[in-house]
Amino acid sequence: MAENIKKTAKEIIEAYSGPKLRIMEVCGTHTHEIFRLGIRSILPKNIELISGPGCPVCVTNVGFIDEAIMLALNHNVTICTFGDLVRVPGSEMSLAGARSKGAKVQIVYSPIDAYEYAKANLDEQVVFLSVGFETTTPASCLSVKKAKEARLANFALLTANKTMPAAYRALKGSADAFLYPGHVHAITGTNLCESLVNEGVSGVITGFTANEIMTALAVVITRLQEGGSFFKNCYPRVVTQVGSKAAQSIVSEIMEECDSEWRGLGVIKNSGLKLKEAYKEFDARNKFNLPKVTGKSNPACRCGDVLQGKCKPSDCRVFGKGCTPLHPVGACMVSNEGACSAYYQYGGNING
Template identity: 60%
Template structure:
């Protein structure tokens, strides 16, 4: 089956098919496994907004730097330390004497707060549906154990509204397997019923190749092509029909993870969120509910509003929306590189610019 899929992708000669791999891990794995090299020129992969660090807005970094300047200990994943704000990064805050601690999970941050009661500790809660349950669990544990010097600065995002906003950028989504392991496939079925196509993909080379082959075959059929032969009747029949295929059934189930969803729903509620380079998307984020405001850093420290924008020459937003390749940005590989990143997409290990720089 794998060999057949590889041959199909190599020899494909139907209509142009544009596939958006939403997940940053997919972007890097596709490069790392050499999958782009086997694709027909008529198959185009587009990198989307599936890197949580990349879509974290400038204003969030400014908020975190503000807290560091107030003497708050900032706990964060390593990638965020170098993401540019409007006037510097958390690395600059650390150089100026701010306490910036890299940790591997929100529970690590909570434990640090528990052991350092003389410090106010804020964890930078950044991520999609995959990591939000662990953020919530850290708050629940802090409450249960009476840890009052711990809170979250949230920039949690949810994918469904982003899918809707970007639906015209491609023929088919390569949906992130880990996100749908949490939220299930209901949203994918709903999108397909409304003409938006996609396949859920795993992360091994075999899983990715098979998922891309399924995506191409179904997308071509939707345009009226089967085995390179065009049928006007088939094209008309499928004109407004989306399709969905779960190519990662060993992990992704229709119901997702009800326990994780229930935990998040208990502590959080939808919020309008800014996505770097894309703008404000309604109900595309999650914030702590009012009754848990003691663990909401914005409320706890009365953080002022920050509205600054990033470097105007950086085209991360266009990259995240699939409008351009990273290499089309005039800063790529010149003013912007992994040692001196101008945009978030060059910083993160899941960023598209980082992938193009590393593997090209």
């Protein structure tokens, strides 16, 4: 009867002795949780976890920061933004640096907060830095819809919204399997991941608790040993096949696909979102007639390679030396979801 007793996820993981497996945790929150929970310390040496591009702040290109600084310093715009964007380096300075030169930068917790700030300060032009994946984009769309309904003329978005499907395809072959971000697929559903199996892409959707992550890793290891491409939803309490229809609906109403530049991955066709023509008065680039900006990142920074799984943060020659959370050289050390900040905080030499 003993052969019928199911192994625990921990037993499956620790017992693996096959060829080397590379598993990419696409989501930055997964990276941090895997470190925090000590999961890397129990992995066999032939299982390598690599970080991917699932941190929206990290994949936002340098030129976007330069645009925001241009708006603040040259157009006297009040910038409303999430806190982790303030210290991301631009070509010459960060928003924190611009603030020291007189720029007005307000930290907000949601796009609706930025809308409310604009409504309460009609004498200021207010721009919200709309950065994020499918999870946060609906709230940006809602803020624009409310602004249009209120005829609010002093509110706009500077958009850098991105979508994951094209990124998954761009990363094809970089890992044996993906740990897909649970919060993204709570919005989009599972159809995309299921279709990617036909393209030879394997992965599982998982949540963020120890049990959920361990179960997902055990599923990946088991299925990779069986051979063939696969997909499994290991987060069914939150993720359904169809996702959130309400969130999908407001995004399709307000925004449309566009090409987008990803740090490390370059320009990926139809991987971004921009405001539709009917809402162009809320597009900061259109409203303030911004020129095309090509940012220049610090050549010592290897964030781009980290985001593609080509190297570990600790492989970067400035990691922990010239680049620390207090003095970041690149976005991956700034963001709360960044791989470099996770390696720095938790000690990145633990099996990874």
